[in-house]
Amino acid sequence: xxxxxxxxxxxxxxxxxxxxxxxxxxxxxxxxxxxxxxxxxxxxxxxxxxxxxxxxxxxxxxxxxxxxxxxxxxxxxxxxxxxxxxxxxxxxxxxxxxxxxxxxxxxxxxxxxxxxxxxxxxxxxxxxxxxxxxxxxxxxxxxxxxxxxxxxxxxxxxxxxxxxxxxxxxxxxxxxxxxxxxxxxxxxxxxxxxxxxxxxxxxxxxxxxxxxxxxxxxxxxxxxxxxxxxxxxxxxxxxxxxxxxxxxxxxxxxxxxxxxxxxxxxxxxxxxxxxxxxxxxxxxxxxxxxxxxxxxxxxxxxx
Amino acid sequence: xxxxxxxxxxxxxxxxxxxxxxxxxxxxxxxxxxxxxxxxxxxxxxxxxxxxxxxxxxxxxxxxxxxxxxxxxxxxxxxxxxxxxxxxxxxxxxxxxxxxxxxxxxxxxxxxxxxxxxxxxxxxxxxxxxxxxxxxxxx
Numbered sequence: 001x002x003x004x005x006x007x008x009x010x011x012x013x014x015x016x017x018x019x020x021x022x023x024x025x026x027x028x029x030x031x032x033x034x035x036x037x038x039x040x041x042x043x044x045x046x047x048x049x050x051x052x053x054x055x056x057x058x059x060x061x062x063x064x065x066x067x068x069x070x071x072x073x074x075x076x077x078x079x080x081x082x083x084x085x086x087x088x089x090x091x092x093x094x095x096x097x098x099x100x101x102x103x104x105x106x107x108x109x110x111x112x113x114x115x116x117x118x119x120x121x122x123x124x125x126x127x128x129x130x131x132x133x134x135x136x137x138x139x140x141x142x143x144x145x146x147x148x149x150x151x152x153x154x155x156x157x158x159x160x161x162x163x164x165x166x167x168x169x170x171x172x173x174x175x176x177x178x179x180x181x182x183x184x185x186x187x188x189x190x191x192x193x194x195x196x197x198x199x200x201x202x203x204x205x206x207x208x209x210x211x212x213x214x215x216x217x218x219x220x221x222x223x224x225x226x227x228x229x230x231x232x233x234x235x236x237x238x239x240x241x242x243x244x245x246x247x248x249x250x251x252x253x254x255x256x257x258x259x260x261x262x263x264x265x266x267x268x269x270x271x272x273x274x275x276x277x278x279x280x281x282x283x284x285x286x287x288x289x290x291x292x293x294x295x296x297x298x299x300x301x302x303x
Numbered sequence: 304x305x306x307x308x309x310x311x312x313x314x315x316x317x318x319x320x321x322x323x324x325x326x327x328x329x330x331x332x333x334x335x336x337x338x339x340x341x342x343x344x345x346x347x348x349x350x351x352x353x354x355x356x357x358x359x360x361x362x363x364x365x366x367x368x369x370x371x372x373x374x375x376x377x378x379x380x381x382x383x384x385x386x387x388x389x390x391x392x393x394x395x396x397x398x399x400x401x402x403x404x405x406x407x408x409x410x411x412x413x414x415x416x417x418x419x420x421x422x423x424x425x426x427x428x429x430x431x432x433x434x435x436x437x438x439x440x441x442x
Contacts, residue, residue, distance in 0.1 A: 117363070119363045119364060119366070119367060166363065166366060166367065166420070168363070168420065187419055187420035187421055188419075189419075190419075207419050207421075208421060209420060209421020209422070209424075210420045210421060210422075213421065213422070214421065237362065237363060241329070241362050247305075249327075249360060289330065289362070
């Protein structure tokens, strides 16, 4: 929390003093950067403090807007469970997910889903996320396959919207009648398939370059069938990169082991289990990155 | 967590700097790698070897630093991470010119991130910094 003032202050102070002078001040202060920044900000005086407070207020508004953009109304689909969680590392972040019924002639026979991570944190990442999210949804709605949707989004990012940030994204379509998932992956963490029949949990391979970097992605669609009891876990690196106070990373192995122990549970159980395991692991250590999690599960028996 | 960077300059027709990285490259320290690459360029280096033998982890922010290093060694200003992408796909369009930065001793955890994100194709990877330096000084 106290870092918000420091982040706001950093931008303001850079403007006022220039990068070099600011770095010097921070070094000279011999304190953690956040503390030094706050002190420097205080010493500048009233007028700039007022400006900093105004920026802080606007940041809080931005945070609410951004949360409302990320959080989804988990769609109720008969025979399917969807659960999600989202924890930004700072007040606003660059991770997002989406899950929504694709309407065709009034019927929702397919569920579209996306998970993505804009590299970097804070306002610039959040703004790019706000741009990319609807773009991905529209692309997935209008293209034949998820690979085409990623290709289209990539082209827009490369040709028209050049930012300094990296975007990894995975999107897919679930046929809610036969359980077939088709997805494509642009540099994102591999999704995890949790079979309901007790066979081994596995990561689903198939990945192309991240979005915005290369003219063509040339990414392939991957097909997998979700049987009753199966769950698909999509996540961002805020989970695997989470740091313990002793400096260990949570890592993929802990994630897989945790999921293995928790099954068979509902999508919400799996989601809660992962988040509480990561939270316990981090304890009082500050979150290294945004954390986002989306789980799609086909219950073993449809009531 | 922590990452150390040791710099060593290798004189030659093409001056090369070897930056030996150890520890974990992540959001808390990737800017230091960019600064180290800039300092090496300032000392006259026109080729860069990143010796990653001791680098056990790289978060996605590390990719921004690697990409910045390529730009710096080309004599461009390092990209402002808050602004343009332009440079990266310029780079991607002429991948062969990105060969002024070579990676050495890349550990599996780091290589996986490079592979998964498709940025592996921007770099030559050598077994050791000696080989990487020789390749840059180009027999």
